[in-house]
Amino acid sequence: MLKRFSANYMAILFLLDGLLYQAALWIAPLLTDRGVVATSGLHLQLGLCWLLAFLVLDVYNPSKGVRWSQEGQRVFMASILAGLLLAGLLYLSGGVLPRGVFLVQIGIAAVLIWGYRIVLRLWHRWRRLRRERTHGVNRVLVLGAGDIGVNFAREFINASWPGLELAGFLDDEPVRDPATPEPLPGAEILGNINDVTSVVTGYRIRSIVIALPRWEYSRIARLISELSELPVNVHVVPDYFDTAFFNFTVDTLGGIPVIGLREPAIDGFQRVVKRVVDLLLGSLLVVCAAPLLAVVAAAIWLEDRGPVFYWTDRVGENREPFRMLKLRSMRVGAEALQEDVNEMDEAGNVIHKQPDDPRVTRVGGFIRKYSVDELPNLWNVLKGEMSLVGPRPELPWLVDKYKPWQLKRFAVPQGMTGWWQVTGRSDKPMHLHTEDDIYYIQNHSLWLDLQIMWRTIAVVVRGRGAY
Structure with a gap:
């Protein structure tokens, strides 16, 4: 799901980050009264350092640590790492960049990059709370409003990037007591699981997440078969979190999908x-x-x-x-x-x-x-x-x-x-x-x-x- 939606969005982030990081190199001398004019060679070196640092620290990986605070930490850390790499390159090549300009450039770049990303997140959250339907948004429907579905949705809402939106739930108990709150604020139960075809069409769903307990395996298999006829991406949340160690992976062995439950924590x-x-x-x-x-x-x-x-x-x-x-x-x-x-x-x-x-x-x-x-x-x-x-x-x-x-x-x-x-x-x-x-x-x-x-x-x- 994240990989499919993120191609265009990540390309935009990549370009904006690069432009702002380069802009910081022009702004820093003006704020420090150094009068330094950045050469094309310096901009090229900075671009290479920025690219390496941001890729190494997974700044463009939406599936890892995508809460705003975690994203900010990675942005600041990547900016510092890029600055250190640039300092090393300048030292080896005999280039010169005043210390004041160097430090100010790192700070400006980090603030600009994190700042516009926060604005994107706030806009996305505001639009989600208003339940507006925006063209091009990947709307996600969760089948199952039990613990598995609600836990998934909660993490999804807290960590999702602009471009992904939770449409709601389908559950076998779509009608609830009026005094009972929705599973999550801003996420309602849209109907019964058997209504999935009509809901996909009516709500323009692009991705479906099956979040049912593992004892409903046969039903999950039937749903996967039924959903294969619809133009949607289908994902299954495995009910194995209680048995997983720290990290789990999804691999293939001879074409057969395999879930690794006890992968090394640091590898x-x-x-x-x-x-x-x-x-x-x-x-x-x-x-x-x-x-x-x-x-x-x-x-x-x-x-x-x-x-x-x-x-x-x-x-x-x-x-x-x-x-x-x-x-x-x-x-x-x-x-x-x-x-x-x-x-x-x-x-x-x-x-x-x-x-x-x-x-x-x-x-x-x-x-x-x-x-x-x-x-x-x-x-x-x-x-x-x-x-x-x-x-x-x-x-x-x-x-x-x-x-x-x-x-x-x-x-x-x-x-x-x-x-x-x-x-x-x-x-x-x-x-x-x-x-x-x-x-x-x-x-x-x-x-x-x-x-x-x-x-x-x-x-x-x-x-x-x-x-």
């Missing part, structure tokens, strides 16, 4: 980008942190003459065990007392760490508060055992207490910081830590990783929730 190009970021930023952080590590190491040794570093067994991606390197913040032999200091609920589940853990040394309390003890994790990041961002590696004995649903957190590389760390750190019960980790996995993107890294700085400086 292909995303994994490559994540690894490159880990190597580049990890190496930079090692160099920057070296003086601090030397000072802290001396303080740890002077306090009790014990070892500075220690290795701890942890569980990584796909539940693979590995040895994680940390600065020692506890008394020697403290790990043997781990289970004695964890607070447990009635069911035996770990609730949270003790903020006044008696095993922590004086220096250890300080470095744990500001997460300095985690800096040696960079060694594990560079080795590929961890990532900069991801769920924190867990202790093996604690993983043994996990419920099956909690094991989903091991579907991605474990990280030095994560969504849990920037939203609660050690302040929250551990079962909520896992919920935060699963949220991260389900919503993973390069932009989210960068957000988490940025927010980690503020959390660490405040020393909030770490002990």
